Amino acid sequence: MSIEPMGLRESKKQETRQLISDQATRLFIENGFESTTIAEIAAAARVAKKTVTNYFARKEDLAFDHQDEFVAGLARTVEGRGEGQSALTALRREFLDGVARHDPVIGFCGEAFARMIADSPTLLARLRDMHDQREEALATLFAAETGAAPDDITPRAAAAQLGGAHRILFQHILALTLDGQSNARIAETVTVSAHRVFGLLEGSLADYAVK
Template sequence: MGIEPVGLRESKKQETRQLISDHATRLFIDNGFEATTIAEIAAVARVAKKTVTNYFARKEDLAFDHQDEFVAGLARTVADRSEGESALTALRREFLKGVERHDPVIGFSGEAFARMIADSPTLLARLRDLHDQREDALAGLLATETAAAPGDITPHAAATQLGGAHRVLFQHILELTLDGQSNERIAETVTASAHRVFDLLEGPLADYAVK
């Protein structure tokens, strides 16, 4: 009696985490990321300051609450590719699906959120770091999938090109969002842009890491 099931405890933890993140994002948008303190976030969320830091190791993590999915996404897409499908084909397909659903992980964040990022040197630096981590994760997966020899630079070179395509397209979505365009208009523009970007990689990477 009085002992909560593990599933219920985890559910409550997720609810608390999301509550803190939601309050933090509103404060960041209203007051600016740099100007908002952890103490202010804790007060608005009605939790202890230590609770905030227990759930979020860095202040930036409060803004980028999809960061784990962001970092792992490219590697996961390649790992789950279909038989006979290359890494490039899988990543192109999944990106275009993300455009169709206006996925926030690929950059569809809304103008207020995009402005919050653009106005914060700290968040811009963290975003670059997350892009780097994502490419590193993809490089590791490609090395395994292609049974690359130790010291073979090919997986890292391929990951840099594939990750770079996503980096460019993420920035493109961000800029269009800051320009005040609707998600529907952005999706239309970015679909055409994505085909141009991925087409540039077809020559060198069309047959790389085919499952």
Template sequence: MGTESMGLRESKKQETRQLISDHATRLFIEQGFEQTTIAEIATAARVAKKTVTNYFARKEDMALDHHEEFTATLARAVAGRAAGESALAVLRREFAAAVERCDPVAGFAGPEFARMIADSPTLTTRLRELHDRREEALAEALAAAAPGDSPAIAPRAAAALLGAAHRLLFRRIQELTLAGEPNERIAATVAPEATYTFDLLEAGLEAGFGADSEGSADA
């Protein structure tokens, strides 16, 4: 009974968090991020102002409420890759799958959401921070599996290159979204561009961060 009560309580918390995020994002789109107050969000969600700040320490995280998933995606893919699969190979494959399903985490968030971010200096800055955090998490995952004879800077160098590629492709999706292209056409455009981008990285990264000769995964 106690476990069930805890589960219901946690479910209610998640519902409240999502409710606040949904109303906040709607107001941000309608009024602009900087112009929308915490009090307005609380009123729209029918909760106390303190409830809003309890669930969201930062106003921008009400709009970018999947930030934890975003920052973890690359590191999680690398940490969970199959034996013998390189970091580049798994990230290339994962990105292709994200494009195919038009995943919002990859940038397919729709024109209104993309415009909301583009029009807000605060959200634009926060998104850059999230890209940086994602790259840092990737570097940690690469370092955990790096060969012992690799230079100390190798995981960070590889993460910087892979992170830059994902950052570029994310911006490309946003650019096409803001230009009014539908998701299907964006996916058709970005898929070959992603192949080209990852191909540029392949020679350098496979040399130091590929699969080893015995088939076990390194970085």
């Protein structure tokens, strides 16, 4: 009996996962997140219900299939910043780069997807939770890098300000998307907004967590 190479098996798993996610998103957009069932998603993807739940533990995970990247993104950017660069500088630069490439992780998701989120209390709640998790991951990194004492509130305060800036800008992109604006127009508007929002943090965080 031949043994399937690990690379091929992993590739097939990723293909199956993507297929399920794509079919789920299509159904969520067409019928609404709350109304779509796991059974309907399984049927559309031509897999068993158990296969869907094996790949996605929660129904909302099917909609936010980039959630791991989203949650870890701010901390990863700060961790990878250049020598002499502050956390604020690194995060502002990465966000503006994301705007330029219309990155879906920062909110460029298209009007249909944005409407799907806006119309679902479950997805809105999950999105808030993801923002909170992202902020917590950033605070944990700040505490480790700065050697802060357990009772030092500074890492959490800094993460709250930087995470809050990203949260506001994400909501801004979502609102402009729901307004029917093109990605190019949204990028122009949000670039100006980002400079304003991050500029407000210069006084308190310009020299915080410099590598």
